[in-house]
Amino acid sequence: MGTVSLQKVNVIGLQKVDYKGNDSTLCAGCGHDSIASQIITAFYEMGIKPENVIKLSGIGCSSKSPAYFMNRAWGFNTLHGRMAAVATGALTANHHLIGIGVSGDGDTGSIGLGNFKHMVRRNVRMVYIIENNGVYGLTKGQFSATADVGQELKHAGRNELPPIDLCMEAITAECGFVARSFAGDPKQVVTLIKAALSHRGTAVIDIISPCVTFNNHDDSTKSYVWGKTNDDRINDFTYVPHQEEITVDYEEGEVKEVTLHDGSHILLKKVDSKHDPTDRAAAIKLLEEAREKQLFITGLLYVDNRRPNLAETLRLNGTPLVHVPAERLRPSRESLEKILNSMK
Amino acid sequence: MIASVQPSQQAGLHEETLASRSPVVNDFSIMVATKNGSGSQTANTTLLRALFKMGIPVSGKNLFPSNIQGMPTWYTIRANKNGFVARRPHAEIVVTLNPATALEDYQSVQSGGFFMYADDIKLPLSRSDISHYPIPVKKLATENEKEPKLRTYVANMVYVGALAQLLGIDLADIESALLFHFKGKRKPVESNMKVVRLAHEWAAENLIKTDPFRVERMNATEGLIMIDGNTAGALGAIYGGVTFAAWYPITPATGLADALNHFLPQLRTDPQTGAPTYAVVQAEDELAALGMVVGAGWVGARAMTSTSGPGISLMTEFTGLAYFAEVPAVIWDVQRVGPSTGMPTRVSQGDVLKVYFLGHGDTKHPCYIPGNVKECFEFGWRAFDLAERLQTPVFVLSDLDLGMNQWMSEPFDYPDQPMDRGKVLSAEDLKRLGGFARYRDVDGDGIGYRTLPGTDHPLAAYFARGTGHNERAQLSERPEDWENNMVRLARKFETARRLMPKPIAEYVEGAEVGIISYGSADPAVQEARAMLAEAGLKTSYLRLRALPLEQTTTEFIAAHRRCYVVELNSDAQMLQLLRLHAPEYATRLHAANHSDGLPLTAEWISTAVQAGEGSANRA
Numbered sequence: 018m019g020t021v022s023l024q025k026v027n028v029i030g031l032q033k034v035d036y037k038g039n040d041s042t043l044c045a046g047c048g049h050d051s052i053a054s055q056i057i058t059a060f061y062e063m064g065i066k067p068e069n070v071i072k073l074s075g076i077g078c079s080s081k082s083p084a085y086f087m088n089r090a091w092g093f094n095t096l097h098g099r100m101a102a103v104a105t106g107a108l109t110a111n112h113h114l115i116g117i118g119v120s121g122d123g124d125t126g127s128i129g130l131g132n133f134k135h136m137v138r139r140n141v142r143m144v145y146i147i148e149n150n151g152v153y154g155l156t157k158g159q160f161s162a163t164a165d166v167g168q169e170l171k172h173a174g175r176n177e178l179p180p181i182d183l184c185m186e187a188i189t190a191e192c193g194f195v196a197r198s199f200a201g202d203p204k205q206v207v208t209l210i211k212a213a214l215s216h217r218g219t220a221v222i223d224i225i226s227p228c229v230t231f232n233n234h235d236d237s238t239k240s241y242v243w244g245k246t247n248d249d250r251i252n253d254f255t256y257v258p259h260q261e262e263i264t265v266d267y268e269e270g271e272v273k274e275v276t277l278h279d280g281s282h283i284l285l286k287k288v289d290s291k292h293d294p295t296d297r298a299a300a301i302k303l304l305e306e307a308r309e310k311q312l313f314i315t316g317l318l319y320v321d322n323r324r325p326n327l328a329e330t331l332r333l334n335g336t337p338l339v340h341v342p343a344e345r346l347r348p349s350r351e352s353l354e355k356i357l358n359s360m361k
Numbered sequence: 362m363i364a365s366v367q368p369s370q371q372a373g374l375h376e377e378t379l380a381s382r383s384p385v386v387n388d389f390s391i392m393v394a395t396k397n398g399s400g401s402q403t404a405n406t407t408l409l410r411a412l413f414k415m416g417i418p419v420s421g422k423n424l425f426p427s428n429i430q431g432m433p434t435w436y437t438i439r440a441n442k443n444g445f446v447a448r449r450p451h452a453e454i455v456v457t458l459n460p461a462t463a464l465e466d467y468q469s470v471q472s473g474g475f476f477m478y479a480d481d482i483k484l485p486l487s488r489s490d491i492s493h494y495p496i497p498v499k500k501l502a503t504e505n506e507k508e509p510k511l512r513t514y515v516a517n518m519v520y521v522g523a524l525a526q527l528l529g530i531d532l533a534d535i536e537s538a539l540l541f542h543f544k545g546k547r548k549p550v551e552s553n554m555k556v557v558r559l560a561h562e563w564a565a566e567n568l569i570k571t572d573p574f575r576v577e578r579m580n581a582t583e584g585l586i587m588i589d590g591n592t593a594g595a596l597g598a599i600y601g602g603v604t605f606a607a608w609y610p611i612t613p614a615t616g617l618a619d620a621l622n623h624f625l626p627q628l629r630t631d632p633q634t635g636a637p638t639y640a641v642v643q644a645e646d647e648l649a650a651l652g653m654v655v656g657a658g659w660v661g662a663r664a665m666t667s668t669s670g671p672g673i674s675l676m677t678e679f680t681g682l683a684y685f686a687e688v689p690a691v692i693w694d695v696q697r698v699g700p701s702t703g704m705p706t707r708v709s710q711g712d713v714l715k716v717y718f719l720g721h722g723d724t725k726h727p728c729y730i731p732g733n734v735k736e737c738f739e740f741g742w743r744a745f746d747l748a749e750r751l752q753t754p755v756f757v758l759s760d761l762d763l764g765m766n767q768w769m770s771e772p773f774d775y776p777d778q779p780m781d782r783g784k785v786l787s788a789e790d791l792k793r794l795g796g797f798a799r800y801r802d803v804d805g806d807g808i809g810y811r812t813l814p815g816t817d818h819p820l821a822a823y824f825a826r827g828t829g830h831n832e833r834a835q836l837s838e839r840p841e842d843w844e845n846n847m848v849r850l851a852r853k854f855e856t857a858r859r860l861m862p863k864p865i866a867e868y869v870e871g872a873e874v875g876i877i878s879y880g881s882a883d884p885a886v887q888e889a890r891a892m893l894a895e896a897g898l899k900t901s902y903l904r905l906r907a908l909p910l911e912q913t914t915t916e917f918i919a920a921h922r923r924c925y926v927v928e929l930n931s932d933a934q935m936l937q938l939l940r941l942h943a944p945e946y947a948t949r950l951h952a953a954n955h956s957d958g959l960p961l962t963a964e965w966i967s968t969a970v971q972a973g974e975g976s977a978n979r980a
């Protein structure tokens with residue numbers, strides 16, 4: 018008999034639902050959620066077996082994301098800013114696992130900046146996504162280190178400090194895959210994640226992911242305060258307005274102005290085909306120019322596949338360390354006797 | 362006797378009377394004072410090992426500064442035919458090459474002992490109760506070494522030769538000690554031996570021995586090895602199957618990672634593939650070091666790190682995570698003196714409370730406390746079995762004295778048990794069970810079953826987190842879930858209590874006084890007990906080897922009217938834990954704690970106990 022499945026499956030015979038996670042508990046319209054769906058799409062389309070995947074994060078709204086994709090993969094919601102270290106250990110002990118990490122701009126750019134750069138420097142093979150909203154979402158709206166100079170927030174006031182560009186940090190730490198995207202550009206996000214999954218070492222994707230709740234300054238018509246004073250129903254301090262996700266679709270080389278929920282604007286520019294992503298100096302120049310013009314260049318900024326990853330540096334070419342059987346982990350009785358005799 | 366020798370003239374003294382004393386054989390302490398970075402370590406460990414090779418029980422302790430070059434450093438060697446190897450408060454034999462400390466060194470010589478010094482050091486030699494031996498260190502070093510840069514180094518071998526002559530240390534044993542030091546390389550051994558012989562000859566021709574100290578070959582060290590605790594711990598870890606180690610340099614723990622790096626390539630390179638069966642990563646800080654270990658432990662590696670107090674502070678948050686997410690990890694704390702940077706090159710047992718409760722919220726951890734190098738090895742491998750069995754961070758509390766100094770020991774026993782990899786479900790298990798709940802207490806021991814990433818079953822995965830969770834590892838902030846989980850963790854801790862090594866109790870018939878101690882304090886306690894016995898005070902002894910405490914300890918306290926808790930810290934930390942453990946006997950427990958950066962001495966312990974007994978008897 019047999020029934021013909023009408024469900025679409027990927028190359029390893031899994032359906033997209035097999036890549037699903039729990040329901041999100043983030044604010045409706047949060048950029049982080051759309052990234053989670055693109056992660057699902059990328060892994061599904063790449064035909065990666067979820068059981069071979071570890072998904073890690075630090076602490077923050079962004080870092081909750083691993084719970085919202087691939088329930089059949091092992092998750093580890095680690096410590097604030099410390100996912101890089103945990104991933105380093107996990108992917109060294111079993112270098113056959115496929116690692117994806119999700120972090121926030123506070124998680125990576127402030128508390129975890131040191132560990133992040135050292136993981137990149139070691140070139141641990143993994144996809145490292147930063148869901149960058151320029152604020153601390155989970156602790157309710159403080160500035161993060163990626164906030165723009167002059168940016169204003171309801172509680173935090175005005176940011177007077179220059180932003181840290183995490184793509185620049187990655188490049189100067191010798192990262193071999195550096196990309197930037199926007200959460201509302203599913204096509205680009207999926208394409209970059211897929212490319213990142215094929216990378217030999219650490220692949221960093223900094224994804225601008227607006228916080229619909231805390232990127233709110235008073236004079237913006239879509240701000241939290243505006244809503245509060247203009248809508249009688251809003252008298253609950255913890256009320257979070259329901260927002261629609263912002264999506265964009267634009268072409269290579271095109272500059273796109275995006276209006277965020279709070280009424281502010283960001284400029285996105287897709288790298289055009291003239292940019293040679295294998296040219297490190299060109300990538301740095303591009304980021305410098307973008308910084309001057311206060312726009313975000315999106316796309317693959319830099320790629321270099323030549324540097325060995327950490328597992329290669331450690332010569333872990335064969336069986337993953339965790340699969341070495343016990344009898345090969347304990348040297349012989351004779352070897353111990355020999356050492357002890359030499360200490361007599 | 363000969364009154365024309367220069368030293369006695371200088372001091373104008375009664376060295377004839379000194380010389381007529383009966384010989385003191387195999388029972389003395391030597392203290393060598395040099396400048397840090399002058400290369401005296403080779404000379405000192407050579408003397409130490411030569412005595413060891415002559416069959417005489419010895420210990421060597423390096424009392425060094427936190428400095429690379431120039432600051433004063435002392436090395437003490439104790440030889441004792443009865444096997445007592447704790448530090449002595451004073452040395453009978455003092456050698457100084459360091460003008461900066463010479464006066465202090467001179468004054469410290471135990472009455473009846475001797476003072477050997479570089480003859481260019483100008484000192485008022487006023488003591489008549491010791492012998493004086495000036496040595497032309499510069500002259501001999503210059504004669505022997507054309508290269509000025511190496512002269513200070515060679516100078517150290519001068520006192521080795523002179524001491525060998527005065528004490529009767531066999532030059533053949535000096536040579537084999539040097540061979541050990543230079544790992545069998547003849548050339549450096551030859552050049553060092555040249556100086557040793559020269560100084561030996563010079564001493565024979567020019568010094569008149571007026572002190573009573575000498576050595577005689579015996580066979581008390583036959584079959585023994587000499588090793589430091591850090592190397593022993595590293596070997597233990599290697600035979601325990603360590604697969605992943607991450608560390609950050611810190612005195613006094615660095616030697617442990619060094620030893621891993623030294624022995625792993627030879628012991629754990631797969632003969633078939635040539636690939637290592639381990640990975641060692643030097644992390645960017647201790648946060649990352651333990652983070653890596655937690656990541657590795659989570660995916661199924663036997664993972665460890667080694668550090669000291671300041672590093673432990675940085676590991677606090679990850680320890681809490683590993684405790685709550687239930688990830689195995691082995692953490693060595695080779696303790697040094699705090700608070701803060703404190704005295705980074707000096708010993709203490711000051712991390713006991715901190716480590717036991719490391720984390721935030723309600724955390725507590727199994728801790729091994731090795732009391733000798735043999736236990737460093739044994740606990741080194743057992744810690745992995747325990748960490749994987751309990752799925753939790755396991756600490757090993759060593760210290761600078763144990764870790765960095767050379768100790769005699771019985772050879773280590775090869776692990777007598779197969780590795781215990783704990784409760785891990787395979788894909789087949791999952792097929793049979795139809796799934797699992799990560800944090801469910803199926804067996805009543807508080808330990809759940811885990812799966813390792815990569816296990817090929819759709820129901821194998823779970824989500825590890827430091828946030829509140831239910832039995833199925835799902836995020837939960839339900840009060841019942843939280844409490845159930847904490848109750849289970851408490852049950853797991855009771856399992857830990859059962860699995861830890863028991864204390865070693867030595868009951869003495871009729872003793873009303875007990876001594877409770879642990880770690881590197883052991884040799885001083887043993888000797889103190891002999892001293893107390895001689896003074897008419899019988900003592901029983903309980904040496905703790907782990908936390909949490911258990912019933913053996915309660916029984917020991919119950920069996921004695923007074924127990925003195927001997928430990929090397931300022932806050933009497935173990936005493937506090939003992940009082941919590943056995944509150945009904947709290948008043949029987951008395952502090953005998955001390956911390957000045959130096960290893961405890963038997964003299965200090967016996968005085969402290971006697972003082973305690975004095976006031977107890979007056980009361």
Ligand SMILES: Cc1ncc(C[n+]2csc(CCOP(=O)(O)OP(=O)(O)O)c2C)c(N)n1
Nearest residue numbers: 077078079097121122123124152153154155
């Ligand atoms: C050691 C430590 N310090 C502080 C916190 C509190 N904390 C939680 S999330 C967060 C900031 C998160 O910001 P980000 O990484 O940008 O994530 P977002 O919520 O914006 O996605 C902070 C400071 C913590 N969890 N741990």
Ligand code: SF4
Nearest residue numbers: 044047078154228229
């Ligand atoms: S607070 Fe901001 S970052 Fe956090 S879930 Fe809400 S929208 Fe997303």
Ligand SMILES: [Mg+2]
Nearest residue numbers: 121122150152
């Ligand atoms: Mg953020």
